[in-house]
Amino acid sequence: MKKFEFxxxxxxxxxxxxxxxxxxxxxxxxxxxxFEVMVxxxxxxxxxxxxxxxxxxxxxxxxxxxxxxxxxFVDSENLAFxxxxxxxxxxxxxxxxxxxxxxxxxxxxxxxxxxxxxxYHQMKIEKNKIWKARVILDI
Numbered sequence: 001m002k003k004f005e006f007x008x009x010x011x012x013x014x015x016x017x018x019x020x021x022x023x024x025x026x027x028x029x030x031x032x033x034x035f036e037v038m039v040x041x042x043x044x045x046x047x048x049x050x051x052x053x054x055x056x057x058x059x060x061x062x063x064x065x066x067x068x069x070x071x072x073f074v075d076s077e078n079l080a081f082x083x084x085x086x087x088x089x090x091x092x093x094x095x096x097x098x099x100x101x102x103x104x105x106x107x108x109x110x111x112x113x114x115x116x117x118x119x120y121h122q123m124k125i126e127k128n129k130i131w132k133a134r135v136i137l138d139i
Contacts, residue, residue, distance in 0.1 A: 046100035
């Protein structure tokens with residue numbers, strides 16, 4: 001199973017489909033996909049740790065809040081993450097996570113495209129055999 005793949009459905013934004021065996025893995029892989037848009041995540045070491053707590057009204061709003069909350073660390077602390085341990089309470093639509101990464105260094109991390117925000121546009125989260133999410137990022 002691929003963690004994520006980028007899909008070509010929009011010219012002005014970036015879209016990806018993420019997968020997971022459970023919601024925790026789905027949300028972690030979605031965060032990894034978003035950071036892959038910005039940097040080469042394989043080169044991001046687990047030097048700093050940040051805890052994240054978000055709440056939503058449903059899975060889509062939880063994904064929206066999760067990804068946008070992570071972008072705050074990019075903008076305020078110049079951090080990129082490559083390791084995510086997520087715990088989702090599906091009944092209450094809450095997410096607690098520990099994210100590991102390091103300060104973005106353009107010489108080391110091959111900086112790519114800046115992500116402005118996660119959007120609700122065409123967002124889908126569904127489960128068949130595995131969980132899948134479609135997310136469009138505003139760049």
